[in-house]
Amino acid sequence: MPIAASAGVADVLTDLFIVLLAAKLGDELFRRLRQPTLVGEILAGLLVGPAVFGLVEPGEVLEVFAELGVVFLLFWVGLETRLSDLRDVGPTAMSVGILGVAIPFTAGIGLGAALGESTATSLFLGAALVATSVGITSAVLIDLGVLERRASRTILGAAIVDDILALLLVAVAAGVAAEGGVDVGSIAVTAGVALAFVGFIALGGTKLLAAQPALLHTPRFSESPLLPAVIICLGLAAFAAQIGLAAIIGAFLAGMIVAETRDQHPIEEEIAPLYAFFPPFFFAFIGLEVSLAAFGDFDTLLLLAGVTVLAVVTKFVGAYLGARRMGRRDAAFVGVGMVPRGEVGIIVAGIGNATGTIDAELFAIIVAMSVLTTLLVPPLLRRLATEPEPDPSVTT
Amino acid sequence: MPIAASAGVADVLTDLFIVLLAAKLGDELFRRLRQPTLVGEILAGLLVGPAVFGLVEPGEVLEVFAELGVVFLLFWVGLETRLSDLRDVGPTAMSVGILGVAIPFTAGIGLGAALGESTATSLFLGAALVATSVGITSAVLIDLGVLERRASRTILGAAIVDDILALLLVAVAAGVAAEGGVDVGSIAVTAGVALAFVGFIALGGTKLLAAQPALLHTPRFSESPLLPAVIICLGLAAFAAQIGLAAIIGAFLAGMIVAETRDQHPIEEEIAPLYAFFPPFFFAFIGLEVSLAAFGDFDTLLLLAGVTVLAVVTKFVGAYLGARRMGRRDAAFVGVGMVPRGEVGIIVAGIGNATGTIDAELFAIIVAMSVLTTLLVPPLLRRLATEPEPDPSVTT
Numbered sequence: 001m002p003i004a005a006s007a008g009v010a011d012v013l014t015d016l017f018i019v020l021l022a023a024k025l026g027d028e029l030f031r032r033l034r035q036p037t038l039v040g041e042i043l044a045g046l047l048v049g050p051a052v053f054g055l056v057e058p059g060e061v062l063e064v065f066a067e068l069g070v071v072f073l074l075f076w077v078g079l080e081t082r083l084s085d086l087r088d089v090g091p092t093a094m095s096v097g098i099l100g101v102a103i104p105f106t107a108g109i110g111l112g113a114a115l116g117e118s119t120a121t122s123l124f125l126g127a128a129l130v131a132t133s134v135g136i137t138s139a140v141l142i143d144l145g146v147l148e149r150r151a152s153r154t155i156l157g158a159a160i161v162d163d164i165l166a167l168l169l170v171a172v173a174a175g176v177a178a179e180g181g182v183d184v185g186s187i188a189v190t191a192g193v194a195l196a197f198v199g200f201i202a203l204g205g206t207k208l209l210a211a212q213p214a215l216l217h218t219p220r221f222s223e224s225p226l227l228p229a230v231i232i233c234l235g236l237a238a239f240a241a242q243i244g245l246a247a248i249i250g251a252f253l254a255g256m257i258v259a260e261t262r263d264q265h266p267i268e269e270e271i272a273p274l275y276a277f278f279p280p281f282f283f284a285f286i287g288l289e290v291s292l293a294a295f296g297d298f299d300t301l302l303l304l305a306g307v308t309v310l311a312v313v314t315k316f317v318g319a320y321l322g323a324r325r326m327g328r329r330d331a332a333f334v335g336v337g338m339v340p341r342g343e344v345g346i347i348v349a350g351i352g353n354a355t356g357t358i359d360a361e362l363f364a365i366i367v368a369m370s371v372l373t374t375l376l377v378p379p380l381l382r383r384l385a386t387e388p389e390p391d392p393s394v395t396t
Numbered sequence: 397m398p399i400a401a402s403a404g405v406a407d408v409l410t411d412l413f414i415v416l417l418a419a420k421l422g423d424e425l426f427r428r429l430r431q432p433t434l435v436g437e438i439l440a441g442l443l444v445g446p447a448v449f450g451l452v453e454p455g456e457v458l459e460v461f462a463e464l465g466v467v468f469l470l471f472w473v474g475l476e477t478r479l480s481d482l483r484d485v486g487p488t489a490m491s492v493g494i495l496g497v498a499i500p501f502t503a504g505i506g507l508g509a510a511l512g513e514s515t516a517t518s519l520f521l522g523a524a525l526v527a528t529s530v531g532i533t534s535a536v537l538i539d540l541g542v543l544e545r546r547a548s549r550t551i552l553g554a555a556i557v558d559d560i561l562a563l564l565l566v567a568v569a570a571g572v573a574a575e576g577g578v579d580v581g582s583i584a585v586t587a588g589v590a591l592a593f594v595g596f597i598a599l600g601g602t603k604l605l606a607a608q609p610a611l612l613h614t615p616r617f618s619e620s621p622l623l624p625a626v627i628i629c630l631g632l633a634a635f636a637a638q639i640g641l642a643a644i645i646g647a648f649l650a651g652m653i654v655a656e657t658r659d660q661h662p663i664e665e666e667i668a669p670l671y672a673f674f675p676p677f678f679f680a681f682i683g684l685e686v687s688l689a690a691f692g693d694f695d696t697l698l699l700l701a702g703v704t705v706l707a708v709v710t711k712f713v714g715a716y717l718g719a720r721r722m723g724r725r726d727a728a729f730v731g732v733g734m735v736p737r738g739e740v741g742i743i744v745a746g747i748g749n750a751t752g753t754i755d756a757e758l759f760a761i762i763v764a765m766s767v768l769t770t771l772l773v774p775p776l777l778r779r780l781a782t783e784p785e786p787d788p789s790v791t792t
Contacts, residue, residue: 008456008459009459009460009463009637009643010634010637010638010643012456012460012463013460013463013467013630013633013634013637013643014634014637014638016460016630016634017627017630017631017633017634020623020626020627020630021627021631024615024617024618024623024627027617028615028616028617031616031617032616037617060404060408060456060457061456061457061460063404063405064405064408064409064412064457067405067408067409071409219420219424220424220427220428221420221423221424221427221433222420222672226669226672226673227416227420227672227673230416230673231413231416231417231420234409234412234413234416235413235417237409237413238406238409238410238412238413241405241406241409241410242406242410247405247406247409270669271669272669273622273666273667273668273669273670274669274670274673276618276622276623277622277623277626277670
């Protein structure tokens with residue numbers, strides 16, 4: 001259109017419309033089939049994206065909408081979480097996080113070595129196997145209404161530990177790729193900043209808002225605490241991202257500290273429309289990023305199958321072992337909940353691809369593995385969550 | 397940060413945070429000073445943008461958020477409007493739209509000729525003087541609670557007429573700039589498509605939803621009609637933008653047809669959080685686009701003053717004459733309400749700049765003029781709206 005007032009904006013609005021419509025149609029179909037709705041949204045993204053019909057390309061604006069989708073998702077989860085909930089599950093979450101990182105990472109390095117890849121490539125493969133997408137699991141937990149269970153809290157706590165460790169591993173891998181060496185000092189600083197941020201916000205922030213719940217409706221610009229809460233959410237998400245953590249860790253902490261005022265404000269009700277609007281972009285975007293072009297030959301498919309099995313088994317085993325003191329049923333729930341790689345695996349692979357460490361084939365494999373692990377978990381988690389209390393006669 | 401998981405997203409989140417925080421602080425300050433809050437938001441954008449502190453650059457993502465801001469603003473206005481309201485003011489709105497376009501356009505061409513500019517540049521200058529930003533006026537009307545007045549309806553109707561005419565003028569100007577000639581056939585098609593879209597949606601859409609209000613809660617993916625309504629809004633906004641109209645015309649029509657189901661659904665309440673979240677980006681973005689670098693010398697400032705006076709006077713006179721049958725007070729209200737050029741003037745100037753017809757100096761002048769007309773209107777409109785009924789002893 002030579003005369004469109006601003007062709008760029010027209011095309012972006014069209015993309016947003018197509019993605020939202022497709023995601024909600026996918027949701028609708030899967031809801032009617034009694035299947036997990038987020039799987040429908042991911043597959044809808046896959047359909048309208050480059051993998052099938054090519055109506056929409058995954059560009060910067062859609063990436064930001066997807067990021068805000070998972071930010072508001074984790075903000076919502078934070079609203080449902082109290083600091084004491086996390087403290088209760090702390091030791092278990094810590095061991096789930098550590099074992100759930102150590103085992104997949106070791107396996108990834110081993111696989112890289114077995115394939116004859118360089119050290120840097122093997123490190124990236126390991127880091128991509130580590131990444132857990134707590135966004136996917138959270139959405140399933142919300143859907144099932146089991147966010148308040150001990151096992152659910154453990155997953156959330158472990159996801160924070162997991163993300164801090166993943167941050168360090170990616171830093172190590174990027175360091176090796178860039179200079180062939182690792183700057184231990186700067187990585188120690190990164191780790192210190194990340195821990196200080198999480199500790200300071202979790203402890204200080206909750207105390208502040210518990211003592212001063214009126215802070216959220218002091219501003220006159222808002223009749224409700226919605227915008228002050230959203231500003232806190234965006235600010236902490238941006239800060240977390242700037243120090244190299246996942247933005248969603250900041251959003252989750254923001255939700256947790258805003259929740260301290262929950263007796264005063266119906267904040268969940270107010271945030272609900274933002275929570276309805278943005279997350280479909282997150283799920284659909286995962287599908288948009290899939291490319292099927294790389295999977296023309298049998299060897300690649302075989303490698304994909306191997307990587308996927310390795311990703312599922314090592315993460316499940318690591319997390320299960322970390323959570324085994326909770327009993328077999330809850331440990332299995334935690335193990336499955338940590339499996340989805342979602343957008344995080346894709347981001348790690350993207351960094352490796354950008355630095356030239358991960359080639360196009362391996363990139364396509366990691367993306368496809370991330371999506372496969374993500375599609376696998378919702379039905380499994382649902383089955384585990386709705387299963388009756390442990391009983392030897394029940395088979396899963 | 398070499399290790400940020402995705403540095404691009406981290407920076408965009410930071411920009412969104414800074415812009416939203418700044419806009420709401422500007423809102424807060426102007427609210428406490430009892431001044432129009434959107435002026436505070438525009439000035440906040442100016443402060444954090446390149447004009448002053450340079451914390452944020454106006455990039456693609458912020459532009460899309462700004463566009464969604466005015467889209468949800470006009471959707472909201474549409475929700476408050478019935479087709480019959482527009483029909484009642486139809487003839488007046490038509491003459492306001494036509495005269496409010498013809499007089500500034502002629503003046504702009506005359507000014508271009510007087511400055512010794514080419515025909516194409518003069519046409520663009522005329523088109524930039526024509527553009528009315530109904531987003532700005534709408535926000536003021538909502539704030540004042542006078543959206544249901546006849547004069548307010550007239551402004552909305554005239555804005556639609558205005559936008560269709562502006563579309564044609566920009567098409568003519570771009571045609572002259574590109575080939576030195578105008579393709580009358582293709583412009584006739586453009587006009588036909590625009591009129592058919594508006595007529596079909598306004599008449600057919602309202603009839604459809606008035607007859608089938610349940611359509612909005614048929615989908616199971618949404619417990620409320622929020623997402624179906626948002627999808628209709630995005631779809632019509634995108635379609636309007638694709639055929640060269642302003643996206644907000646589509647959003648306004650979407651609001652109007654969704655409003656036909658309003659007896660069944662508390663749709664305004666549900667859309668309120670989106671309406672709170674996005675529009676601050678729209679107002680702040682106008683400020684972000686201002687550059688002060690061009691205004692170093694006296695001649696440029698003088699030209700800016702001249703263009704601004706011309707823009708205000710010609711639009712006011714044209715709209716006033718068009719609305720004179722409503723009486724002096726309402727005609728003045730309509731005249732002032734049509735004055736803000738806002739983002740529309742900036743978009744027209746941007747097209748001219750991109751095609752090489754508008755040079756950097758003239759571009760900066762048109763942007764500054766658009767912002768000045770926009771800052772001027774809210775206080776004037778407020779004074780006119782709160783003025784008591786006409787009485788010779790009252791001075792405005």
